[in-house]
Amino acid sequence: MxxxxxxxxxxxxxxxxxxxxxxxxxxxxxxxxxxxxxxxxxxxxxxxxxxxxxxxxxxxxxxxxxxxxxxxxxxxxxxxxxxNEHQRKEKIQEWKNEQKADKWMAIAFGEDVSDEEYGTVANALLSEFDSLYDSFEQAAIHGIEVLEGVELDDDDLEAIVDTARQNVSVPFVNVTGYVDLRSPAGDGVDDVKEALKAAEGDGSVGDEIELSVTYVGAPEYRIKVKAPDYKTAESELEASVARAREAIEATGGTAEYHRERSGDEE
The missing domain is CATH 2.40.50.140 (Nucleic acid-binding proteins)
Structure with missing residues (x-):
């Protein structure tokens, strides 16, 4: 529009x-x-x-x-x-994104949505987000919570989230770190297993974040986080390492964190 x-x-x-x-x-x-x-x-x-x-x-x-x-x-x-060329490419991408958002509005509120209703929804979203595209993208990543400040009724907000999650290709980033877990105890293997469970967390990181812990080679384990942005990914990675360290140190063991796999060149 x-x-x-x-x-x-x-x-x-x-x-x-x-x-x-x-x-x-x-x-x-x-x-x-x-x-x-x-x-x-x-x-x-x-x-x-x-x-x-x-x-x-x-x-x-x-x-x-x-x-x-x-x-x-x-x-x-x-x-x-x-x-300049950078401005041209950036503006064209922004324009294409808004064309996508225009189609998503039609999906969410119907092809025959009136100009008045479209304008009401668009203005409400633009009061909280930089663009319509941004509002749909954030809704796809974070769900209904990110729309709390938008002055629309619940049905409209749910229509936006449902449409976003079905149509928006959400960008994600991946970050990886490694932790060496060692335990001097006789049942050290069990202590390490408990530390790995702690690193994985209790599943409360959120639908938009994926965290996995895999074995590389004793005593090294890989922690990989997939998240919507680097700040969130790095934060979750650090929290995972902290949980593993706390668990292994509670049993007298040690945890050493590094970003490169052991033996890899810096």
């Missing part, structure tokens, strides 16, 4: 080249309803331009920066040359 307002000066926008003239390029803005901008020939590319068509073609999707907005004359001045 497109915005009904106007872009701001300095904003990056996605548009489709609609018309090419000797003096510049007219661009239909993909994110704004009934809005069209002009890229003057001097703003199409750096250097002297002999033929505008050597640089753009009709129907081409471009990323431009807004230079000026004159609502009175209904004119939006744009530049293409001042957008």
């Amino acid at each position: 497109k915005y009904s307002g106007w872009p701001d000066s300095g904003e990056l926008v996605v548009g489709k080249v609609d018309e090419i003239a000797d003096f510049g390029v007219f661009v239909d803005l993909e994110e704004y309803e009934d809005k069209r901008g002009l890229v003057h020939i001097s703003e199409v590319a750096s250097g002297w331009i002999k033929n505008v068509r050597d640089h753009v073609r009709e129907g081409q999707t471009v990323v431009a920066k807004v230079l000026d907005v004159n609502k009175g004359s209904q004119q939006i001045d744009l530049t293409i040359k001042d957008v």
Whole structure:
């Protein structure tokens, strides 16, 4: 769904080249309803331009920066040359993400959702998240809890979470650490087993986190954590090691933590 307002000066926008003239390029803005901008020939590319068509073609999707907005004359001045490759790729990805979120809204609330209902839901989500895509992604990762501050009724929130979990490809990261567990006791093997159970935890880490402990070679064990972000993953890894250390030291044993497998090069 497109915005009904106007872009701001300095904003990056996605548009489709609609018309090419000797003096510049007219661009239909993909994110704004009934809005069209002009890229003057001097703003199409750096250097002297002999033929505008050597640089753009009709129907081409471009990323431009807004230079000026004159609502009175209904004119939006744009530049293409001042957008670098990194900005272009980032903006295109953001635009594609929002197109996905638009489809998810239709799934959650029906293809025939009214503009008024769509706007109510969208505004409620955008008051808490950077974008609609971000709100669905966070809902997929964290569930209903992450939407607590969103002023929508429970049915709407549940529809968002259900849709998110069925359609959003959640990004995850993996971190790995190693712990050497040693026990001098006669029943040291049992002590190590108990320490490993402690490292695995009680299963309360949350649905979005996976933690596994595997044998590498005595006395070394691998702890692997899969989580939505590095901060969470590292925190869970450290907590797992701490549980193992506490358990083995309680029996007179030792725990040595390291990030590389023994014998691996740093």
